[in-house]
Amino acid sequence: xxxxxxxxxxxxxxxxxxxxxxxxxxxxxxxxxxxxxxxxxxxxxxxxxxxxxxxxxxxxxxxxxxxxxxxxxxxxxxxxxxxxxxxxx
Numbered sequence: 001x002x003x004x005x006x007x008x009x010x011x012x013x014x015x016x017x018x019x020x021x022x023x024x025x026x027x028x029x030x031x032x033x034x035x036x037x038x039x040x041x042x043x044x045x046x047x048x049x050x051x052x053x054x055x056x057x058x059x060x061x062x063x064x065x066x067x068x069x070x071x072x073x074x075x076x077x078x079x080x081x082x083x084x085x086x087x088x089x
């Protein structure tokens with residue numbers, strides 16, 4: 001949980017690479033950490049503009065915790081982006 005907090009602080013401070021490291025570190029401690037995957041998907045989608053990576057992370061969330069709020073939107077947005085039917089990035 002502390003790693004996720006540090007990641008959130010780094011992300012809010014405009015340091016997405018540092019945030020990514022904290023979230024990835026959290027996954028080494030708890031490979032089923034949904035919050036870290038959601039945060040990494042957000043970074044992939046909004047900072048890296050990489051819908052394939054974001055979609056992969058959202059699919060992992062779906063496998064771990066299918067009822068996670070907001071994950072269906074993440075799946076849809078990134079599938080649409082990959083299909084060229086989503087909003088321009």
